[in-house]
Amino acid sequence: MTSVGTRAPSPAATGPGLADRVLGGWLGRIAGNMLGKPVEQGEVWTRERIDRYLRRADALPLTDYLPGPPEGADDLPALRPEWRECVRGRIDGSCRDDDVDYAILGLHLLETRGFGFSTEQVGDLWLLRLPYLQTFTAERAAYRNLANGLRPPLTATYDNPYQEWIGALIRADIHGWTCPGAPRQAASLARRDAVLSHTGNGVYGAMWAAALISAAFTAPTVRDALDTALTVVPASSRLARTVRRVISLHDTRMTWEDTLATVSEETAGPHWIHVVPNAAVLTAGLIYGDGDFTRTIALTVRGGLDTDSNGATAGSVAGVLNGARAIPAQWTEPLRDTVRSAVFGFDGVRISELAERTLRLAESEH
Structure with missing residues (x-):
């Protein structure tokens, strides 16, 4: 495994291999997100209810997108309204x-501002390109604070009860994709982005995710990537302790179900969108998925809580580890190489184009 913070000379981080891994990250993120979207309501769609739904639909083991509502499922919660599209x-x-x-x-931030971007420039781009009503929790609080004239770090701390939720973590992928094999650099970029809206474990979650994705480009296994990612956040943080706890339970040969049950009790209390319990679900999906793309995103989404966000990050890591060509066709073909987006100027863009633009940034920096 490459030492933390160095640029790896491994063939995995150069040439066609890099292109395939970057495309795998984009495809994996989108597929994992869509897998989890119908059941994204953690206080309603618990692990038990998700699996009950899948059993009723004869969809266990889960090897494809969620099936539509089966007959005789009236006792289960309604899926999210978007379910018909995913x-x-x-x-x-x-x-x-x-x-x-x-x-x-x-991606647009790095293309227009470069790797030396400031936190203020992140906020400027939100106001310019992102509709207010398509932001949520900490991001909406920060957006409102920006519109009212506040500047970072006040944008993260003023009237914002969501500072340690998962929002900054879901913004971190681009920093991992553009810093292949350089996890400390990826974490530094993710931190600069995250402090616009988050503090504490909310920021650590973004740094950890960026480093995890960066490490996945050169790590021999997902376990190596997880170990590397832990080195960029304070070892005493609740996020780091929770990730280590999941890994240690896995090492005792505890089942995935029992590991999640144990850690769920230990992380009980925070909201279902808080970064700490979601990092536990994500870590469990990754380590029990053991590098297999389908198993990784399926276990992560079955883990509950913020299912679409966790599925997206798990898919990104597994996509980078495996490369796009190794992702089974049932996940990629329905995407039609097309993205719907609320970001002004990007709706309908090709996934392959986004990957090519990301690759150019990664090659320019490394």
Whole structure:
């Protein structure tokens, strides 16, 4: 495994291999997001209810997008209204979602401002390109603060009860994709972005995710990538302790179900969109998925909580590890190489174009 912070000479970080991994990251993020979208309501769609739904639909093991509502499921909660656009057999291009919008916005940031961008420039781009009503929780609070004339770091701290939620983590992928094999640099960029809207574990979650994706370009296994990502955040932080706890339970050969049950009890209390319990679900999906793309995103979404965000990040990591060519066709073909986006100027853009633009940035910096 490459030492932290160095640029890897590995063939995995150069040439065609890099292009395939970057495209894999984009495709994985979008597919994982859409897999989790119908059941994204953590206080309603618990792990038990998600699996009950899948059993009723004869969809366990989960190897494709969620099926539409089966007959006789009246006792289960309703799926999110967008479900008709993101269940198997009905997908025609990706659904619009903030988990993908922020990756696009981050790409535009790096293209227009470069790797030396400032936190203030992140905010300026939000106001210019992102509709207010397509922001949520900490991002909406920060957006409102920006519009009212506040500047970072006040944008993150003033009247913002969501400072440690998952929003900054879902914005981190672009920094990992453009810093292949350089996890400390990826984490530094993600931190500069995250402090616009988050503090504490909310920022650490973004740094951890960016480093995890960066490390996935050169790490031999997902476990190596997870170990590397832990080195960029304070070891005493709740986020780091929770990730280590999941890994340690896996190492005892505890089942995925029992690991999540144990850690869920230990992280009980925060809202279902808080970054710490979601990092536990994501870590469990990654380590029990063991590099297999389908198993990784399926376990992550079955883990519950913020299912579309966790599915997206898990898909990004697994997509980078495997490369686009290794992602099974049932996940990629329905996407039609097309993205729907609320980011002004990007609706309908090709996934392959986004990957090519990301690759140019990664090659220019490395």
